[in-house]
Amino acid sequence: MANATGGKHSVQIRGEQVEAAGKMATPEKWLNRFVRVVALIERTGNALGTLAFTWATVILLGGYPTVLDSKKDYRFITVIVFLEATRMFTRDNRLDYQLFFRSRGAFRLLGWNGLLIVIVYFSAMLMLSSKRGDDSFSVPLPVVIVAIVMLVFTFSDELPLSIVYDVSVLLLLSFGNFQIPAATVRVVLALAGILHQKDEPKKEVKPDCEKKDDNDSKNLKASLIIFYGMVLGQGILYIVACLLEVFSFIPRKYLIRHGGLGGQMGVENVNLYYAYAFEKCMEGAVLAPKKISLITFAMDSLNSDSSRKKLYGVQMLHKLLKMEQLRTKTITKLTNDTKTVASLFDMLDWTSDRDSEIRLFAAKVTAELAGSLRVVQIPGTTQLVASLLDTDHQQTTRDHFLFIDSQVGREDSPIQQDGMGQQNSPVLKYLKQMVIYCLIPVDEPSNVDEQNSCMVRCWKQITKCWSVPEEEPSTDQDFLPVQGLIILERLANFDLGNCMEISRTGLISKMIDFTSYRNHMISTNEAHQIMLASLSLRVLRRLASTEGKLGVTLRQQILEHTFILSNLAEIMDDNGNSHELKQLAAEILKNLAMDRNTSADIGHIRVIISSLMRAFLSQDPSSSTNSNHLLWKNAGQALAMLAMESRDNCLVMLMEQGYVFIRQLTTMMQDDRFKCIAASLLWNMCEHAQSELSNSDLKELSYILREVLEGIMDAEGAELEVLIGLSSQICQVIPEDFAREVEHGQIKEKFIKRLVEVLNAHMKPSVHCPRIRRVIVQHAIYLMEFNSRYANDFHKCWMVEALSMVERTPSRAENYRLLSGDTGLMEHNTPLTALVARAKELMGREWVRGISSVT
Structure with missing residues (x-):
């Protein structure tokens, strides 16, 4: 019963977690719903427009060409037909259709620059017109500019006219395309046509000779009302869609804040996704399900031919992989799409300066996916990852004098200067500052009452909720060699085939070079040097710990590097190194010592055994932290491995100054955590160094x-x-x-x-x-x-x-x-x-x- 209860409890918790994840798994769902509503309204308007076009050409112009009122109905119908034909024939060209007849973008925000231009221009025109005819009128430009500002905020006889001018121009400049004007024309013409039909007087009874003409105009009025009704509905739907689209900033801001998309980059990503979702909703059947998500948007952008879209796509993927609720789904979709993964790896080799940002984000995304990839399926990937480890900061190695030859030095690339041109002119900046100065006081009044302060706090809270989160600051990991090593570590930990691919591209040699971090780089900071050393040791540890024949091959390739043992000895002997670096070095030494010949070579470097013994014997296990515990354990395992089948190594350990080795090992036998290690070392000491055991050592064994x-x-x-x-x-x-x-x-x-x-x-x-x-x-x-x-x-x-x-x-x-x-x-x-x-x-x-x- 207890098991059943526990099982039910665990299933319930898991169900709650899945439900919670389902709620949070689609932060873009509100924007998708909004887009579907706007797109449905526009597509309904399109359907009415197509139907009205067919009705006009077949029923009205085709059926009643001679009896239509040439002054009104015929002209109204003709204008509407040409307008609708223009819409229908431009829909095959996406760019033209967006320019003329698309609800998205029908209104546009002017921003500070546009607003200032309108105010300055029309206020200045009004001011100058009031002084027209005065030849002596001449003032400096700055005076014309404190006058413009004061004119806008001062009541005068010309103020209503100025406001009318400003509002009119603001309205015109706010149109992003011709959708609103065209929809307005439809509504006006349809209403005029309907009113014309209502105002038309009833026809008198005609003689029999004129009944033939009546038959020609039979049902004409009903047909015209139906036509004008469809056009009116179309225009209204377009206007509603355009007005509703103005409020798209609400779901977009929601997505920015709840999707973790901060900074200007996040805003641009969301705007592009909004356009992408709108295009998808406008395609295919109206009621057909649309696969619209941030993941598909990012993948489609990544596979495009545009570098800009690739950048936005890889940035979006990086954000999605950082979100716990979307990480698994994103990884699954990406790993199942070989084309996208290949495109991602290809961007790792974009070495030009203008592509540095996209290359960094591609490396970050690849690092997130590396724990689920088998690179054998994508040839050449390890070479692309290897390109991340290349750096201009590597110290030049001095060749032996027998190998010195005349070499032409490479010229340093010139430093790129920032462009002096700015998007905003100094005049606009000055005007903007002046308006802000006039509208926003410098200091709040000291006698603000409690109600006003509460309103201020509420306003600040509202602005905080709708403000754009800041972008994540750069970290030490935003360094391409660091990202390259993270990719290699995760690839190696995921699949043995990845380990073999890594060994075939010369990456082992590069990583061993990074382990001598104090002498390897000449211009990187110390944090980068330590990270490179640590990550390199992690990958080498994984390769050296590989089992089977592949492990023997990988360890042999590691040992072929001339400086591997000396670099590890340097790390173990340096008291300034962290416990993590020493622990990794000790584990690598343990794995390399599995080869009998290598064990003997390690024993010849006395500083290695001394450092291992110091790490294993000179710390208190009861007070050690987790990192110290790992170092202690790995150092002991490395010593036990070195002692196997090696009399020389056992003697070196036994004769090491400053330790009573046998006594310390017998003391460690009391600790269950290290009983096996101590017992193994004592076993090897008795087997290989029996003749060197003192009487006190024998007594310790007896105890x-x-x-x-x-x-x-x-x-x-x-x-x-x-x-x-x-x-x-x-x-x-x-x-x-x-x-x-x-x-x-x-x-x-x-x-x-x-x-x-x-x-x-x-x-x-x-x-x-x-x-x-x-x-x-x-x-x-x-x-x-x-x-x-x-x-x-x-x-x-x-x-x-x-x-x-x-x-x-x-x-x-x-x-x-x-x-x-x-x-x-x-x-x-x-x-x-x-x-x-x-x-x-x-x-x-x-x-x-x-x-x-x-x-």
Whole structure:
């Protein structure tokens, strides 16, 4: 019941999250609805116009050409038909149609510049006209300009005329196209035609000879009223659509604020999306569903031939990928569209200065998608990403004197000067400042009452709600090499095929160069240098930790770089470096040390082992932060890897000044977090540096023996393998102490039974503990070699049968110390079958000796 309740609760929470995400997933829905309404009104007007055009040409002009009133109806119909024909024939040309007959853009905002031009021009004309005829009238230009402002805000006889002029010109300049004038003409002509039909007197009864003419004009009045009614409806619908479109700033502002689209860039993006949505709604069938969204707009813009549209498209994609409610949907749509992804990668190679902004945003978007891409499907992508790592700030490397040749230096590109031309002239700026000065007081009055202050606060709150959010400030990540490394890291973490593609393009060498960050760049700031080093180490860590044969190949390619080990040593030895850099370097060293020859090469660089030991032994685990904990853990793992199969490295660790290595390791055995690491190091110290262990070291091993034996009784998996391996080495190094602990502790039978049970339970070796059968057999050999009586104890627990099973089920995995995926590393010198034969031989001797004694 509890599980059911918990399941229901989790489903309910997930449902609420999905519902909430659904509500927030489309911040453009209000704008889409608004556009659909305006487009539907305009398309309804278009349908009425087409019907009226057909009615006029077929019914009226075709059916009643001779009986129409030539002075009014015929002229009205002709004008309307030509007007409608112009609309119908321009709709195939989108630009012409937008210029003449489109509700969107029928009104336009003049802004400060347009408003000032109108006020200045007509007020100045009015002022000059009032002084016309006075030859002595001559004033300086500045005086004409404080006079214009004062004239506008001062009551005088000419003020009404000035206002009429201003309003008229404002109205004319506000028309963005001919839709409103054309719609007005339709309404005026239709109303005039309808009124004309109502005012027309009834015809008198005509003689029979004139009845033929009446038949020709039968239903003419009804046809004219129907026609004028359709035209009137068309004009009204157009005017309504245009007036409604004026309020499009409301859903647009809503989208800007709730869609996270700040700054001038966000405003332009929303305006373009509004135009895009309107075009989509005007296409196809009226009631057909339209796939209109910010995502489709961004993708269509990205695939266009216009650089400007590509810029807006990639900027919009960057915004969408930053929105949690749209991120998953955007990534899914993009990754399923190979054309769009290829276009995105192609922009990474746009190296001209005018394309720097679009290249940066393309890199940001690619970085967001890299965690879901397989670049094998798009050839050449890694080369395009590699171009982001190229920088003019790289320090020139001095060649060896034998390679020096005469080289022509490259001239630096001239610094581009900012254009001196400004969009606004100084006069307009001056006028704008003057008007603002006259309209807005500098300081608020000190005696403002509470009501006014409340109104001011409300007004400020309203303006804040409708203001455009500021653009996101640039960060240190807005640096192309940084974005390139972020892309590489996410590609490498997503797919092994991406790792192989990265290794084929020379990127490993570039990243290793970045790890020597103190000497690599000459003009980038320190923050960029640290980020480049950190990201490079992250990618190298991912490559070096790859499993299987691919991992062996990648590690070999990393090791082919001459300075990889020295760069890692520099990072580990520099106390000024962050724990993150050291932790990454230690993890890379651990992975590289899986190769026996590389482990020996690392051991020759004494500073590496010294730095690892300092990181592993010189910190208090109880007070360490998360970063310190990772550094401590990785340093210990790197030391354990270096100690495997390497007597020289074990001796270097054992002789390192300032540490009592064995004692510190035995102390760490008390901490469950690092028990396996400490046990592995002690195992290798006993196996490879036994002759160098002091008496105090042997006593420390004796002290922890009981803890090791108790751990074997409860541990599983890799920890059990390490503890049995350590126990076997202690048994070989101090056999008397081992026997005394087992005998006096009354755990001999229990311990031997545990070894046999574990041996039977691991007849199929696993990846995380491939040597467990080997260490058990080795432990049995050490016990029986020390005292043959242990053979009888193994006989009682059916050890011979267990060994026979091991002999019948050999595995190649047990010949290696480590398994990386399906690839074995550090092969043992002695095969497991030889150890089984030795154990059975020792048990056989004791069995024969026991039979002989009985006989």
